[in-house]
Structures are given as C-alpha cells and as structure tokens.
Amino acid sequence: MKQKIYNIGVEAAMEVIGGKWKPIxxxxxRHGALRPSDxxxxxxxxxxxxxxxxxxELELDNIVKRKSYNQVPPKVEYSLSPxxxxxxxxxxxxxxxxTMHVTTLQNQGEEVLLLAES
Known part of the structure; x- marks a missing residue:
C-alpha cells in the first residue's frame, strides 16, 4: 500500500469532509439522528x-453511523459517530x-437570504 502524503493538515480533513454536500x-x-428523507x-x-x-462515504470514514431498525416498513437513521x-x-x-458572511454580504447591499440559523 502506497503511503499517503499530505502537505498540510487541512488536506487530510478535506479529503474526508470536503465537497459540496458533506459539510451540509x-x-x-449535529443536533441528532435523522432519517435520509429528513x-x-x-x-x-x-x-x-x-x-x-x-x-x-462518511460511514466508511467512521464520521457517521447508520442504525437500521428491524421493522416494517424499514427505518434507517444516521447520526454522527463518536x-x-x-x-x-x-x-x-x-x-x-x-452566518456572519451572509450578514457581511447583506451589509454590502447584496441580496442574500439565510433561511435558517445554524
């Protein structure tokens, strides 16, 4: 197996949590388990x-855990792993x-809307 080399720690982090959807x-x-439909x-x-x-992918990297309930219809929930x-x-x-960035953009006159506080 070839050794992975990272030039800076953020590279290793972004390999796991980077991209458009994973951080979202x-x-x-963060606030608890959710079903995929949620x-x-x-x-x-x-x-x-x-x-x-x-x-x-997040499950393979041990970032989230998947819990299956043995019921009909099937129920699956995802949550953050320890x-x-x-x-x-x-x-x-x-x-x-x-949130601060959206406020900054609004103060600069840009039409930006934040639907939910995080």
Missing part, C-alpha cells in the same frame, strides 16, 4: 442518489462564519 450533511446531523428535506437540491453516496462528534467545533465554526 454533517451540520444537519436530510433530503433539509438539503434542497441534493438527489437521493447523491445523499446515499455521501452518507456511505469520532464524527469531534468535528463539532469545526462545524460550529463554519456555520457561525457562514
């Missing part, structure tokens, strides 16, 4: 296929910065 998924899971409702624009793919919970300070910081 993780921020939505996540899809909270993340307009993500397809079911993309959501499933991103959740599987390892994923170590990202909370990073996710909180990103969410706070994003």
């Amino acid at each position: 998924i993780l921020c939505n899971l 996540l899809q409702r909270k993340i307009p624009g993500i397809s079911q296929k993309m959501l499933t793919q991103q959740l599987r 390892y994923g919970e170590t990202l909370e300070i990073v996710l909180d910081g990103l969410c706070q910065w994003g």
Whole structure:
C-alpha cells in the first residue's frame, strides 16, 4: 500500500469532509439522528442518489453511523459517530462564519437570504 502524503493538515480533513454536500450533511446531523428523507428535506437540491453516496462515504470514514431498525416498513437513521462528534467545533465554526458572511454580504447591499440559523 502506497503511503499517503499530505502537505498540510487541512488536506487530510478535506479529503474526508470536503465537497459540496458533506459539510451540509454533517451540520444537519449535529443536533441528532435523522432519517435520509429528513436530510433530503433539509438539503434542497441534493438527489437521493447523491445523499446515499455521501452518507456511505462518511460511514466508511467512521464520521457517521447508520442504525437500521428491524421493522416494517424499514427505518434507517444516521447520526454522527463518536469520532464524527469531534468535528463539532469545526462545524460550529463554519456555520457561525457562514452566518456572519451572509450578514457581511447583506451589509454590502447584496441580496442574500439565510433561511435558517445554524
């Protein structure tokens, strides 16, 4: 197996949580477990296929855990794993910065709307 080399720590982090959807998924899971349908409702624009793919990757990286309930109809929930919970300070910081950035843009006269405080 070839050794991975990172030039800076953020490269290793972004390999796991980077991209368009993963940070949004993780921020939505900070407050508790959600079913895939709940996540899809909270993340307009993500397809079911993309959501499933991103959740599987996060599960493989031990960032989220998947819980299946043995019932009919089947029920599945995703939540942050204990390892994923170590990202909370990073996710909180990103969410706070994003809220501040929207305010900055609004103060500069841009038409920007933030639907939900994070």
